[in-house]
Amino acid sequence: MSDWEKNVKKLVPYVPGEQPREKNIIKLNTNENPYPPAPAVQEVLEDFYADELRRYPEPTLYELRGALAQFHGVEPEQVFVGVGSDDVLAMSFLTYFSDADMPVRFPDITYSFYDVWCQLFAIDYEQVPVADSFAIEFGGYEGRCGGIVIANPNAPTGLALDTASLGRLVESHPECVVIVDEAYVDFGGESMLPYIERFDNLLVVRTFSKSRALAGSRIGYAMGSQKLIGYLLAARDSFNSYTMDTITQRIGVASVRDVEYFERGVARIVETRRWCCKRMQKMGFDFPETSTNFIFARHRDVPAEEIFTKLRDRGIYVRYFKKPRIDNYLRITIGTDEQMEKLFEALDVILSEAKNL
Numbered sequence: 001m002s003d004w005e006k007n008v009k010k011l012v013p014y015v016p017g018e019q020p021r022e023k024n025i026i027k028l029n030t031n032e033n034p035y036p037p038a039p040a041v042q043e044v045l046e047d048f049y050a051d052e053l054r055r056y057p058e059p060t061l062y063e064l065r066g067a068l069a070q071f072h073g074v075e076p077e078q079v080f081v082g083v084g085s086d087d088v089l090a091m092s093f094l095t096y097f098s099d100a101d102m103p104v105r106f107p108d109i110t111y112s113f114y115d116v117w118c119q120l121f122a123i124d125y126e127q128v129p130v131a132d133s134f135a136i137e138f139g140g141y142e143g144r145c146g147g148i149v150i151a152n153p154n155a156p157t158g159l160a161l162d163t164a165s166l167g168r169l170v171e172s173h174p175e176c177v178v179i180v181d182e183a184y185v186d187f188g189g190e191s192m193l194p195y196i197e198r199f200d201n202l203l204v205v206r207t208f209s210k211s212r213a214l215a216g217s218r219i220g221y222a223m224g225s226q227k228l229i230g231y232l233l234a235a236r237d238s239f240n241s242y243t244m245d246t247i248t249q250r251i252g253v254a255s256v257r258d259v260e261y262f263e264r265g266v267a268r269i270v271e272t273r274r275w276c277c278k279r280m281q282k283m284g285f286d287f288p289e290t291s292t293n294f295i296f297a298r299h300r301d302v303p304a305e306e307i308f309t310k311l312r313d314r315g316i317y318v319r320y321f322k323k324p325r326i327d328n329y330l331r332i333t334i335g336t337d338e339q340m341e342k343l344f345e346a347l348d349v350i351l352s353e354a355k356n357l
C-alpha cells in the first residue's frame with residue numbers, strides 16, 4: 001500500500017442492479033416503472049430553454065416542496081427534498097445517527113444500502129433477523145438504541161407492516177429517530193405519514209423513482225416534524241446547497257400536480273401484479289405477499305441462480321442476490337402485461353427444460 005493510501009477511506013460500496021446497454025431486453029431488475037412519467041413532464045422538457053441554466057437552481061426547492069406539501073396535506077417546512085431517496089436517506093443517516101452512542105437497528109434482510117451508509121459515516125449498527133417468513137419481528141427492537149430504519153413495505157421481500165405496530169415501535173423509542181422508508185408504499189402499503197403529527201422523531205421517506213416513473217430524474221423526499229426536517233436542511237446546507245437542478249425541480253412539480261395520471265399508473269401495475277402472482281403460483285413459485293411493484297419468489301424445484309442466468313441469456317433481466325437467507329429467491333419487477341407474458345413464456349421453457357434433465 002502506498003504511503004498516502006493509509007489516509008484513504010476504504011469502502012465496500014452498494015451495488016445497484018445492472019443497467020444493460022443493449023436495447024432489446026426486458027428489464028425487470030431495478031423496480032423501475034414500465035410506463036412513462038406524467039405527460040406534463042414531457043411538456044416541461046419541451047418548454048425548457050438552455051439559457052435558464054446560466055443561473056443556479058432555486059436552493060430552497062420552494063415550488064417542489066410546496067407541491068408535495070399540498071399533495072400530502074402537510075406544511076412545506078415539513079418536507080425535505082433530495083436527489084433520489086438514496087440522497088435523502090444518506091443525509092438522514094449522517095444527520096440523525098452519526099453522533100449516536102448506541103447502535104442503529106434495521107432488519108438483516110432489507111435495502112442493502114443501509115449498512116453501506118453506516119460504514120461510510122462510521123455508525124454502529126445491528127441487523128435484527130427477520131422471521132423465516134421474512135416478517136419483521138419487533139421483539140428485536142426492544143431497548144434503547146441510536147436509531148431505527150424500517151423499509152415499509154420491505155425490500156427485497158415485498159412484505160408490508162401494519163402502521164399500528166410501527167406506531168407502537170416509534171412510541172417506544174423516544175430516545176432516537178425512526179426512519180420509515182416508504183419507497184414502495186404507493187403500490188399497496190399503509191403510510192406512516194399521519195403519525196408525523198404525533199411523533200416528532202419519525203421521518204417518512206418517499207421516492208419518485210417507482211410509482212412516479214422518474215428514476216432517471218433522481219427525486220426523493222422526506223416528511224416529518226418541522227424540527228426534524230430543520231436538522232436535515234441544516235446538514236444539506238453544510239454539504240451542498242444546490243443539490244437539485246432547475247429542470248428536475250420543474251419535472252417534479254409537474255409530476256406531483258397530475259394526480260389522476262399517478263393514480264391510474266399505480267392501479268395498472270397493481271392489476272398486472274394480481275394476475276402475475278396467480279400465474280407464478282401455478283408455475284410452482286412461492287413468495288411472501290407483495291405490497292410493492294415486485295415479487296420476491298423462489299421456485300419449488302429449480303434454483304433461483306439457474307433461472308436468473310437462463311432468463312438473462314434470453315434477454316430478460318431480473319434481480320438475484322447471492323446473499324445468506326435469500327440466495328434462492330428472485331426479485332422480479334412488475335412490467336407491462338406484454339413484458340410479463342414474455343417472462344412467463346421464457347419461464348415455461350426454462351422450468352420444463354430443468355424438469356426434463
Ligand code: PMP
Pocket residue numbers: 083084085086087111151154155181183206207208209215218219220
Ligand atoms: N429505498 C428502497 C427500499 C429502495 O428499494 C430504493 C431503490 N433502490 C431506494 C430507497 C432508493 O431509491 P431512489 O434513490 O431511486 O429514490
